[in-house]
Amino acid sequence: MKFDIVNTNLKFSDKVIILPLFEKKIENYFGDENVYEEINSIITQKFFLGKYGEIFNFFTGSEKKIKIILLGLGKKDELNPEKLYEVFAKSIKFADSLKFKEVNVVIPKFDNKITQNIIETSLLATYRYDEHKSKPQKAELEKIIFNIKNDKKDLDEIKLRAQSSWKALCFARDLSNAPSNKLTPDAMANEAIKIGKENNLIKVKIFNEEEIKNLGLELFYSVSKGSDEDAKMIILDYTPKKYNKTLVLVGKGLTFDAGGVSIKPSQNMHEMKMDMSGGSTVLGVFKVLKDLKPQCRIIGAIGSTENLPGHKAQKPGDIWKSYNGKTVEVIDTDAEGRLVLADVLSYVQKQYKADYIIDIATLTGACVVALGCEYTGLFSNDNKLEDMLVEASKDSFDKVWPMPIDDSFHEELKSDVADLKNLGGRYGGASSAAAFLEEFVDKGNKWAHLDIAGTGMVSNVNKSYLSKGATGSGVKLLLEFINNNC
Ligand code: BES
Ligand code: ZN
Ligand code: ZN
Numbered sequence: 001m002k003f004d005i006v007n008t009n010l011k012f013s014d015k016v017i018i019l020p021l022f023e024k025k026i027e028n029y030f031g032d033e034n035v036y037e038e039i040n041s042i043i044t045q046k047f048f049l050g051k052y053g054e055i056f057n058f059f060t061g062s063e064k065k066i067k068i069i070l071l072g073l074g075k076k077d078e079l080n081p082e083k084l085y086e087v088f089a090k091s092i093k094f095a096d097s098l099k100f101k102e103v104n105v106v107i108p109k110f111d112n113k114i115t116q117n118i119i120e121t122s123l124l125a126t127y128r129y130d131e132h133k134s135k136p137q138k139a140e141l142e143k144i145i146f147n148i149k150n151d152k153k154d155l156d157e158i159k160l161r162a163q164s165s166w167k168a169l170c171f172a173r174d175l176s177n178a179p180s181n182k183l184t185p186d187a188m189a190n191e192a193i194k195i196g197k198e199n200n201l202i203k204v205k206i207f208n209e210e211e212i213k214n215l216g217l218e219l220f221y222s223v224s225k226g227s228d229e230d231a232k233m234i235i236l237d238y239t240p241k242k243y244n245k246t247l248v249l250v251g252k253g254l255t256f257d258a259g260g261v262s263i264k265p266s267q268n269m270h271e272m273k274m275d276m277s278g279g280s281t282v283l284g285v286f287k288v289l290k291d292l293k294p295q296c297r298i299i300g301a302i303g304s305t306e307n308l309p310g311h312k313a314q315k316p317g318d319i320w321k322s323y324n325g326k327t328v329e330v331i332d333t334d335a336e337g338r339l340v341l342a343d344v345l346s347y348v349q350k351q352y353k354a355d356y357i358i359d360i361a362t363l364t365g366a367c368v369v370a371l372g373c374e375y376t377g378l379f380s381n382d383n384k385l386e387d388m389l390v391e392a393s394k395d396s397f398d399k400v401w402p403m404p405i406d407d408s409f410h411e412e413l414k415s416d417v418a419d420l421k422n423l424g425g426r427y428g429g430a431s432s433a434a435a436f437l438e439e440f441v442d443k444g445n446k447w448a449h450l451d452i453a454g455t456g457m458v459s460n461v462n463k464s465y466l467s468k469g470a471t472g473s474g475v476k477l478l479l480e481f482i483n484n485n486c
Contacts, residue, residue: 018106081110102142219342236282236301326419412432
């Protein structure tokens with residue numbers, strides 16, 4: 001898919017045009033009286049009222065060759081940004097279903113961020129993962145031209161941001177949607193190496209399972225024991241010529257999570273191929289640093305392995321020593337994400353002096369129970385960092401909700417036989433998982449944890465800009481965070 005952004009007047013040479021209209025209000029987008037009259041008569045005859053989500057299409061022009069798609073925005077005072085994103089994406093899906101190759105979309109004047117989000121969600125409307133279909137069901141639509149009313153001077157910025165977000169999102173979704181027999185930890189490491197080759201400011205270092213074990217990352221190693229695939233710790237280091245802040249992004253990269261010996265029920269277990277979505281979000285962000293050129297040093301660290309049962313797999317009751325020295329009793333081998341992340345977090349803190357550390361992970365089913373599928377759980381030990389993420393979340397339309405970690409959750413993690421156990425109490429599982437991670441954050445370090453278990457994947461699609469499977473949750477949030485603070 002190609003796209004362009006213009007803020008010129010509409011021309012009749014444009015063959016397919018999506019025209020958004022508020023309820024019972026006609027906007028003369030063309031300055032052409034004939035089309036205006038035609039739309040007016042459609043409205044008076046009540047073929048189209050402009051109700052929210054309504055679509056009506058007709059041919060116009062002297063040879064009746066110009067397709068106009070009227071798109072209802074509803075009442076102005078009932079509209080909100082989220083409804084806008086949905087309705088524009090819906091109209092793109094509609095244009096695609098009519099098998100048009102190129103479409104022009106008029107976007108009325110909105111705040112720059114809202115316009116950017118409309119563009120991104122519209123582009124996502126045609127996303128699909130069809131890599132393994134013998135007959136890929138490609139979108140018919142090949143190009144979208146967004147005709148926006150924002151100031152000319154803001155055009156380039158909006159275009160750069162929308163282009164990079166969209167590219168990063170598709171990249172992250174493709175990786176997450178890939179099956180675990182194709183996207184192994186090794187394949188994930190190779191994706192990072194490719195990103196490094198595309199950008200000479202990024203250095204990539206890969207640690208294999210043997211090195212992970214020898215370094216003393218026993219918690220990480222314990223998870224990988226059940227799998228024949230070689231575990232990888234993937235480190236990406238983006239260092240621009242000038243920077244004054246360092247940001248560390250840590251991603252959970254479980255290319256498959258069967259639960260290990262504490263095996264999961266088989267229903268929907270296939271979705272656990274997406275348990276590397278935190279890692280794919282981090283890779284998505286790194287993929288577009290070349291275009292965005294932020295002035296921060298950014299370190300990416302991904303712990304990638306599989307969690308499988310097997311004769312070599314770790315067992316409940318096993319005790320391991322983490323990279324930072326704390327010992328952990330593994331009560332439930334399915335709580336593996338926190339084991340991997342704990343060691344990767346300890347490792348990056350030893351290696352880099354970071355201003356902010358943010359980890360992102362499909363960590364707990366409990367977070368899905370608590371917040372559903374639209375809000376990412378946000379946990380932090382620093383109010384300011386939490387505010388910065390909430391701010392970025394509002395602008396990027398990548399929703400987060402602050403969640404608590406307090407002493408009671410740490411209390412629950414005490415083990416009879418080791419310093420910690422990897423399972424908390426019966427309730428508040430998202431918070432006890434976050435508390436476990438916090439045990440591995442050094443005093444004074446500003447850290448936030450994003451639990452995307454609910455937002456990283458969709459099984460019941462209810463939005464036109466989502467498709468079944470991976471969502472790329474966190475990509476827009478982190479890009480906005482970088483954009484605001486670097
Ligand atoms: N990968 C899962 C969490 C998950 C659940 C992600 C649903 C996406 C959708 C994680 O490793 C896990 O299994 N967590 C357990 C933790 C429990 C054993 C304390 C869970 O949530 O059930
Ligand atoms: Zn698990
Ligand atoms: Zn998992």
